[in-house]
Every structure is written in C-alpha cells, then in structure tokens.
Amino acid sequence: MRARFSLLVPFVVATLGTAFARPVRGDEAAARAEAEAGSRAWAAGELQKAAEAFGRAIALDPTRPSYSVLRARALGELLAEDDLSAPNLARLATVVGIWDELLAADPGNGEYAQAVPRLFERVGDRAGLERWLAARAANPALAPALRAAALRSAAEPFLGRASREAADGRHSEAARLAGLARARLEAALVLDPDSVATHALRVHALEVELAAARQGGDSARSSRLERLLVHARQSVARAAERDEELQSPDDL
Amino acid sequence: MTSISRRDLLSLGGCAALGLFARSAAASRLSAMAALAEPLAPTDYRALVAVFLAGGNDSNNMVVPVTGYAAYSAVRSAAGLAIPQAQLLGVTPPAMGGATFGLHPELSELHALWGQGKVAVVCNVGTLVEPLPTRADYRNAAKKKPYQLFSHSDQQGIWQTSRADTRVQTGWGGRIADVLACANPGAILPMPISVAGINVFAQGVATRPLAVPDSDTSLSNVFALSGFSSSAESIARRAAFDAIRGQDVHLPLVRASNETLQQAVDIAALFGTNPTLSPDRFSGLSTSISRQLKQVAKIVKLNRDSAGLGLNRQVFFVQQGGYDTHQNQISEQAALFDGLSRALSAFQLTMEDLGYGDRVTAFTLSDFSRTLQPAGSGSGSVGTDHAWGSHHLVVGGAVQGGNFYGVNGPNGSIFPSLVLGDVAGTSDTDSRGRWIPTVAVEQYAATLARWFGVSDANLPAVFPNLHRFAPADLGFLSPPGSGLPGCA
Known part of the structure; x- marks a missing residue:
C-alpha cells in the first residue's frame, strides 16, 4: 500500500471519544434521535433546524465527533456567499474553529482537512484563506504531507492568476506570480518530496516564468530557467517512478 | 498520373476515419426527433x-459502514476480504443521522474531494423493471x-440503456443527445x-457517437487524412476526393457513406490542433x-477555446476494466481504485483550471456489485461473485457532495x-449478500439528465420506465431540474 497522508494517521473516530466524558446510555439514544432529526431537517433544506438538532446531539453525547462534523457542515451551508460583513466573518470563524478542533484531535483525517478552504471561498475571504493556509503549513503538529498540501493549495491561486496574466500578454506580472507560486511549491516539496502533483505544478510555474524571460529577451535568466525546467520535468518522472502504484498495469 | 478508382479514393481517405466514426445512416430519423429538439442554444x-x-465493482468494499462495522466484519474478516477499520477513510454523511462510514483506503484523492x-x-x-421493496417482492413471480x-x-x-424490461439499441446518453x-x-x-470504443450508452435514435482513442493519440492525429501532400498530383x-463525395447522393448507402466521410474530414479540421493541458494534472x-x-x-478544452466547435452540451464515455474480481480482489481492486481515484481527481482539477469545475459531472456505472459473502479465502486469493445493487460515485463542483443519496429500503435507511x-x-436476494436495489438506474440517470438540461417533459422520451419509480430526482446535483430553455 502506498504511504500517503490519509494513511499516516488512521481513522480514529472511535478513539476520539476518550477525550470526553462518557454519556449515559439514554443520552446516547436521545443524541441519536436528535442527529436523525437533524438529518431529516437537512434533507428538507432546513439547515438552521439541522444545525440546532446536531447541536443538541452534541450536548447529549459529546463523545461522537460525527455530530460535530454534521453541525459544522450545516453551519457552513448557512454562511452567506460573497459576504465579508462582520457577522458573516464571525460565523465563518466559528465554523473554521470547529473544523480545526476536529482536525487537532484527528490530524490525518482527510474529510476534516479539506473542509475549510471552501468555506473561505464561499464567503469570498481570499486573504483569510491565505492566512489560514499559512498557519496550517506552519503547524508542526500536522502530518508533513498535510502541511505540504496546504502550501500547494496556497500556490494554486498564484498559478491561476499567472496563467491569466500570461494569456493576456502581461508576462512580467505573470512571472512574478509564478515565482511566488514556485516558492510555495518548493517549500511543499521539502515537506513532501514525492508528490507528483506538486512537482507537476512546479513545472507549470517554471514554464510561465520561462515564457516571460524569453518575451523580455533575458537570455541569462532564460538559460537558468531552462535548466531548472529540465530538472523539474525529470523530477516529475522520478516521483512517478518512485510511486509504484502509478505503474499499475493497464486494465482495459 | 496514376489511375485511381473511386473506390480507392474512398478507402484511402476513409480508412482512418470509418473505423472510428459511426454516424446515422438514416437521416430521415432526424425528423422524428425534431419535434423534441428546438433550435435555441x-x-x-x-x-x-x-x-x-x-x-x-464490489461496492461493499468501496463504501464500508464504520458505525456497524461489526456486521460487515462478521461476513468478510475471516476470509481476509474485510478492509481493516483503521485503514478506512472516514466520512460523515449528513443523510445518515450521525452514522459514519469509510471509503476504501485507495480512494484518498476522492476522499479529499x-x-x-x-x-x-x-x-x-x-x-429494476419495477420497485421491489422487499425480499418477498423479489421472490414474487x-x-x-x-x-x-x-x-x-x-x-x-x-445500465447503459436503462431498459431492464427489454433489449433496445439506444443508450440513455445517446437519447439525452x-x-x-x-x-x-x-x-x-x-x-x-x-473514449472506450463504440457502446450502446452513447447511441441515440438520431445521434451516433464519435469514438476517439485515448490521449496516447494526439487529437490532431485522430482523423488525420493520410495520403495527400502538397504536390500537384x-x-x-484531393480535389477529386472531395468532389466525388457529392456524387450518387440519391443512393441512400452512398449518401450515408459520403456523409460519414465528410463529417470525419470536418472533424479532422476541427481537431487540427492538439491542445495541451497546463498545468498537466495527469503528469505521472x-x-x-x-x-x-x-x-x-483535452476535448473539453478544445471546445472551450475553439469557435469552430462551440458545443454547449457534451456527453463522454470512458471505461475502466478489471472489476470482475472472483479472485485476488484485495490487491486488484486496490490497484483499480488507486488509478480511478487519481484519474478522477486529476480530471476534476483540470476542469477547475478550465473554469468548468461546476459544469462537468463525472459519475460511475458498473454491471452490478458483488456478493458480501466472499468467494474463497485468504487475502492473496479471496474474491466475490456477481450480485446486484451497488453504490456509485458522482464527482464535480455541481454535486451536492459530502453526502449519501438514495431511497430507503426495508431497514428504513438508504444504505x-x-x-x-x-x-x-x-x-x-438469497443468502450471499446480493442487495435488491432501492434506486433504479433510471432515477440515478434522470437526476444527471435533469441537471444536464433535459426537461421534465422530455424525461419520458429518455427514460420510458422512470414513471414507475419515485423520486425522479435524487437531489445530488445543483441546481436540480434546470430544464434547458428551448429544449422543453
């Protein structure tokens, strides 16, 4: 089996409960009933009711993180889109706080790890997302692959903007943005040197930078970037070779 | 000048094209669909x-209950077929009342999505031909x-025709088209x-699919017309080759052949450039x-960037083989899921790069699931046999994701x-864990079709048996039921 971040820390829902007081049996049943009521409310599109029901389930049985997950999901759906008002940002902070707590208790959980960025995007808080990703990347308690993934996520918007600038002929700005992206990607590769995806994005960043250097007639920089690009492409191939499962026999 | 017969010319130009492209020979059938298809894009x-x-695909090992793992483990662990609970990638679907589940450990990219x-x-x-809510219904002759x-x-x-009551020659992908x-x-x-050869899924009444090879073949080579150069001869x-396709068009077979060839020539011109994906999410x-x-x-990108294409709706078919795991399931399914997960994730990321993250929806189909009870034993050789109802994945930005969907079965749950x-x-159905489906293929497909733009009025034309099942829309896509203006 490949060693990837999702497997580094196993799924430990069952053990999370040890951090909390055990509910009595009747409370567990009542909590389940509340959670099921929350699910019905969710299905009916009544997200506020769902969040409240999941909240009552947590109060009755705090040992089950799944109730917190469901409450966070419902609260996330209640966030107003593209709304940077103080109340909405406060609600965002609450939901992000729940996810961060869940991830702190189960640092390898991919479901928790991926839940937050879309909340910032929903609200339209790009700066907040960058701050949050930076904090995650710097958090030594998290698995290196997870921190690397945060850095890669932080690089992606710069790459996207760089591609658009390049398409519009603004090569200098494209190169600046691609350089910012590449710095993050290279930091990610220090943490997770075998990520084919990160290596591939670095190739893309270098291609944008090289195009700008050629456009600007900077032959010295072009030569240096060409060498880096050759090396980066080889790194993609080497990372793919190291990942045995990428060499799976054809199945069709 | 070398003498070339009409037949030689047709075979020369058509050799690459005809093997890959099938088109309706009955243009008159178009009129039958005209009433349904109105010209407003x-x-x-x-x-x-x-x-x-x-x-x-054995979906019993694709989606495993964590709450209630014991029941799963009781059937599969002894034979070495159970996925250890600690390896499962946990998910908490809001539809399941706080119960937790786990995806197969090799689906980590899809788990991230x-x-x-x-x-x-x-x-x-x-x-299904009609709902079979209980085992007694299944056993009722x-x-x-x-x-x-x-x-x-x-x-x-x-699965491809959505007609469980009779064999038909059209698939629901083609009928949507x-x-x-x-x-x-x-x-x-x-x-x-x-991209997986000719299949019934993409065949319509008036629509015939295009079949193309995978990305090992550049799009510009898919219909490359070989045998012509810049010499005067x-x-x-080439001029004769073009002119000859306008002859004998009163003969239906000749006309059909000419149309097919002409379409291949036209597509070759459209595919003249091979788009590159940048960044290439499929690297490695x-x-x-x-x-x-x-x-x-690449075709989606070409369509986006080419004024000559300009399609507003596309349906694609791809296939991954190898899921008939009567033996060696643990290793074989793991390898298949690893490939599937990475490929679907790369595809979704590419769609997001193109700005189409919420405009393209991928979904799985499969012959059936497999028996919960193992066939054989020992993790090196254990497998499973053919069964029936199975769980499926839907991927895309328009998906109301992070949740399970379905219809309640006799246990009061969708699972x-x-x-x-x-x-x-x-x-x-018997004693080996072959689940009677609670969701018909029609419901699954109709949910996708409604999101795609098929109006409620046209749903019966695509899914004649849909009226037997409720609901028609399972709600896993947003916005649901957005009928296409002008196509109602």
Missing part, C-alpha cells in the same frame, strides 16, 4: 462523463425482474463522444483510465443492512 456549458467500471463537497455517494443503485440478472453483458447493457440536439445548433461534432487527387499517471479522462479533458439471508429489514 443555451449560453452555458455542461458535460456528463460516464465512467464505466466494467466487470462489476469529498471533504471539499465535490463527491457524493448514491447508495444501492441497480437495474408476478413481479417483473430485469432480464438475465447477474450476467455481465446483459447487466452492462441495461437526441432530445438536447437543440443545445448544439449546427454542430459538426456529435454530443456523445466515447496530390492536390488534384499512465493508466488507461487516466489517459481516457485526459483525452476528455442496506449488511446481513445475509432472510432476516427482517434486509434485502438479500
């Missing part, structure tokens, strides 16, 4: 990507069952494109499913109880 773009898991709300699971889907249950070829056909022909006015490229030969991936999805991504035999609340 939408301005948005949407695509459906069918991912067929050929051989019958789950966390982003871009993956949903549709539970216990299968071929008066109730209609799909023909040739548990047979690969028949069940594959039913029939009723939404209005979405792509004047298009040279057909709406359905298969060659130019004259070499499996067949990754190459197929990469080719789909079947993993208990064998004739026990209250279970839906086993």
Whole structure:
C-alpha cells in the first residue's frame, strides 16, 4: 500500500471519544434521535433546524465527533456567499474553529482537512484563506504531507492568476506570480518530496516564468530557467517512478 | 498520373476515419426527433462523463459502514476480504443521522474531494423493471425482474440503456443527445463522444457517437487524412476526393457513406490542433483510465477555446476494466481504485483550471456489485461473485457532495443492512449478500439528465420506465431540474 497522508494517521473516530466524558446510555439514544432529526431537517433544506438538532446531539453525547462534523457542515451551508460583513466573518470563524478542533484531535483525517478552504471561498475571504493556509503549513503538529498540501493549495491561486496574466500578454506580472507560486511549491516539496502533483505544478510555474524571460529577451535568466525546467520535468518522472502504484498495469 | 478508382479514393481517405466514426445512416430519423429538439442554444456549458467500471465493482468494499462495522466484519474478516477499520477513510454523511462510514483506503484523492463537497455517494443503485421493496417482492413471480440478472453483458447493457424490461439499441446518453440536439445548433461534432470504443450508452435514435482513442493519440492525429501532400498530383487527387463525395447522393448507402466521410474530414479540421493541458494534472499517471479522462479533458478544452466547435452540451464515455474480481480482489481492486481515484481527481482539477469545475459531472456505472459473502479465502486469493445493487460515485463542483443519496429500503435507511439471508429489514436476494436495489438506474440517470438540461417533459422520451419509480430526482446535483430553455 502506498504511504500517503490519509494513511499516516488512521481513522480514529472511535478513539476520539476518550477525550470526553462518557454519556449515559439514554443520552446516547436521545443524541441519536436528535442527529436523525437533524438529518431529516437537512434533507428538507432546513439547515438552521439541522444545525440546532446536531447541536443538541452534541450536548447529549459529546463523545461522537460525527455530530460535530454534521453541525459544522450545516453551519457552513448557512454562511452567506460573497459576504465579508462582520457577522458573516464571525460565523465563518466559528465554523473554521470547529473544523480545526476536529482536525487537532484527528490530524490525518482527510474529510476534516479539506473542509475549510471552501468555506473561505464561499464567503469570498481570499486573504483569510491565505492566512489560514499559512498557519496550517506552519503547524508542526500536522502530518508533513498535510502541511505540504496546504502550501500547494496556497500556490494554486498564484498559478491561476499567472496563467491569466500570461494569456493576456502581461508576462512580467505573470512571472512574478509564478515565482511566488514556485516558492510555495518548493517549500511543499521539502515537506513532501514525492508528490507528483506538486512537482507537476512546479513545472507549470517554471514554464510561465520561462515564457516571460524569453518575451523580455533575458537570455541569462532564460538559460537558468531552462535548466531548472529540465530538472523539474525529470523530477516529475522520478516521483512517478518512485510511486509504484502509478505503474499499475493497464486494465482495459 | 496514376489511375485511381473511386473506390480507392474512398478507402484511402476513409480508412482512418470509418473505423472510428459511426454516424446515422438514416437521416430521415432526424425528423422524428425534431419535434423534441428546438433550435435555441443555451449560453452555458455542461458535460456528463460516464465512467464505466466494467466487470462489476464490489461496492461493499468501496463504501464500508464504520458505525456497524461489526456486521460487515462478521461476513468478510475471516476470509481476509474485510478492509481493516483503521485503514478506512472516514466520512460523515449528513443523510445518515450521525452514522459514519469509510471509503476504501485507495480512494484518498476522492476522499479529499469529498471533504471539499465535490463527491457524493448514491447508495444501492441497480437495474429494476419495477420497485421491489422487499425480499418477498423479489421472490414474487408476478413481479417483473430485469432480464438475465447477474450476467455481465446483459447487466452492462441495461445500465447503459436503462431498459431492464427489454433489449433496445439506444443508450440513455445517446437519447439525452437526441432530445438536447437543440443545445448544439449546427454542430459538426456529435454530443456523445466515447473514449472506450463504440457502446450502446452513447447511441441515440438520431445521434451516433464519435469514438476517439485515448490521449496516447494526439487529437490532431485522430482523423488525420493520410495520403495527400502538397504536390500537384496530390492536390488534384484531393480535389477529386472531395468532389466525388457529392456524387450518387440519391443512393441512400452512398449518401450515408459520403456523409460519414465528410463529417470525419470536418472533424479532422476541427481537431487540427492538439491542445495541451497546463498545468498537466495527469503528469505521472499512465493508466488507461487516466489517459481516457485526459483525452476528455483535452476535448473539453478544445471546445472551450475553439469557435469552430462551440458545443454547449457534451456527453463522454470512458471505461475502466478489471472489476470482475472472483479472485485476488484485495490487491486488484486496490490497484483499480488507486488509478480511478487519481484519474478522477486529476480530471476534476483540470476542469477547475478550465473554469468548468461546476459544469462537468463525472459519475460511475458498473454491471452490478458483488456478493458480501466472499468467494474463497485468504487475502492473496479471496474474491466475490456477481450480485446486484451497488453504490456509485458522482464527482464535480455541481454535486451536492459530502453526502449519501438514495431511497430507503426495508431497514428504513438508504444504505442496506449488511446481513445475509432472510432476516427482517434486509434485502438479500438469497443468502450471499446480493442487495435488491432501492434506486433504479433510471432515477440515478434522470437526476444527471435533469441537471444536464433535459426537461421534465422530455424525461419520458429518455427514460420510458422512470414513471414507475419515485423520486425522479435524487437531489445530488445543483441546481436540480434546470430544464434547458428551448429544449422543453
């Protein structure tokens, strides 16, 4: 089996409960009933009711993180889109706080790890997302692959903007943005040197930078970037070779 | 000048094209669909990507209950077929009342997309002629069952045609293209494109799919017209080749042949440039499913960037084989899921790069699921046999993801109880864990079709048996039920 971040820390829902007081049996049943009521409310599109029901389930049985997950999901759906008002940002902070707590208790959980960025995007808080990703990347308690993934996520918007600038002929700005992206990607590769995806994005960043250097007639920089690009492409191939499962026999 | 016969010319130009491209020989049938297809094009773009898991995917090991793991483990652990609980990638679907589940450990990229709300699971889907809510209904001779249950070829056909009551020659992908022909006015490229050969899924009444090879073949080489150069002789030969296609058009077979050839020539011109994906999210991936999805991504990009294409709706078909795991399931399914997960994730990321993250929806199909009870034992050789209802994945930005969808079964849940035999609340056909589906293929497909733009008025034309099942829309796509203006 490949060693990837999702497997580094196993799924430990069952053990999370040890951090909390055990509910009595009747409370567990009542909590389940509340959670099921929350699910019905969710299905009916009544997200506020769902969040409240999941909240009552947590109060009755705090040992089950799944109730917190469901409450966070419902609260996330209640966030107003593209709304940077103080109340909405406060609600965002609450939901992000729940996810961060869940991830702190189960640092390898991919479901928790991926839940937050879309909340910032929903609200339209790009700066907040960058701050949050930076904090995650710097958090030594998290698995290196997870921190690397945060850095890669932080690089992606710069790459996207760089591609658009390049398409519009603004090569200098494209190169600046691609350089910012590449710095993050290279930091990610220090943490997770075998990520084919990160290596591939670095190739893309270098291609944008090289195009700008050629456009600007900077032959010295072009030569240096060409060498880096050759090396980066080889790194993609080497990372793919190291990942045995990428060499799976054809199945069709 | 060398003498070249008309037949030589046709075979010369058509040799590459005719093997790959099939088109309707009955243009008159177009008129039959004209009443359904009105000429008002939408301005948005949407695509459906069918991912067929050929051989019958064991979805019992794709989505495993964590709450209630004991029931699963009781049947599968002793034979070495259970996925250890600690390896499962946990998910908490809001529909399940706080119960937790786990995805197969090799689906980690899809698990990440789950966390982003871009993956949903549709539970216990299968071929049905009419609802069979209980085991007693299944055993009731008066109730209609799909023909040739548990047979690969028949069940594959039913999944692709959505007709469990009879064999038909059209698939639901092709019939969607029939009723939404209005979405792509004047298009040279057909709406359905298969990267896995010709199949019934993409065949319509008036629509014939285009079949293209995977990304190992550049798009510019798919219909490359060989045998012509810039010499005077060659130019004259090409002019004759073009002119000859206008002759004898009163003969139906000749006309059909000419139309097919002309369409191949036209598509060759459109495919003249081979788009590159930048960044290439498929870097390092070499499996067949990754190459197929990469080719789909390149066609989507070409369509986006080419005024000559300008399609508003596309349907794609790709396939991953190898799921008939009577033996060696643990290792073989793990390898397949690894390839599937990486390829689907790369595809979704590419769609997001193109700005189409919420306009393209990929979804799985499969012959059937497999028996919960293992066949054989020992993790090196244990497998499973053919079964029925299975769980399926839907991937894309329009997916109301991070949740399970379905219809409640006899246990009061959309997820079947993993208990064998004739026990209250279970839906086993016999004693080996073959779940009677609670969601018909029609419901699953109609949900996708409605999102794609098929109006409620046109749903019966695509899914004649849909009226037997409720609800028609399972709600896993947003916005649901957005009928295409002008195609109603």
